[in-house]
Amino acid sequence: MIEHYFSENPLSKREEVHFKTRLLGSVVEITSASSIFSLKEVDFGSRLLIEKAKIPENADLLDLGCGYGVVGIAVKKARPDAQVTMVDVNQRAVNLAVRNCRANSVKASVFKSNKFSNENVKDKLFDCILTNPPFSAGKKLCIEFIEESFDHLKPGGTLQLVAPHNKGGGSLKKEMMRVFGNVEELVKKAGYRVYCSRKD
């Protein structure tokens, strides 16, 4: 059976990988495992998102599709004023994100959630939603990430999404424009772009 990183309950033998990396001026320690996105190192797009995201003061921030938690953890280390929530549909990813928060002495709320279905996030509004969306799970799901993010942002809140522009990112940029009525590019690097839409 082919098992994807977005499986809800991965059955593959759990092989762990440990690595450290520098992000936003801090060392972040990660434990990763099989059936989790970007097993051996932080994905280029995720790193770009972490480095270029615009986070307002005292932000209520959601790391949507958190994987092993690197986006939320790196941001919280650099910006302790942020209230960080992380969600992922993959139970193994959620377990790792909780563990990685502890290893990095980061306080964050981590929930298993199919998009915004979890009780703790379904009625919550955020200032900022950061995501490296699950392209391999299909464009339809990525569009749902955009549409449901709009419904979970406070007025003035932003969705910041990283994607490879010529491999599907361009079409997500159009979807962000359709849903929010605005979209800007925060950065372009090595084929990746970080798109940002504001809920006016």
Ligand SMILES: C[S@@+](CC[C@H](N)C(=O)[O-])C[C@H]1O[C@@H](n2cnc3c(N)ncnc32)[C@H](O)[C@@H]1O
């Ligand atoms: C491209 S990965 C990014 C992971 C992590 N943010 C990172 O940067 O390493 C996308 C993540 O979205 C998660 N995902 C897929 N479908 C989801 C859904 N319906 N709800 C929440 N998370 C989902 C996957 O399990 C995966 O961890």
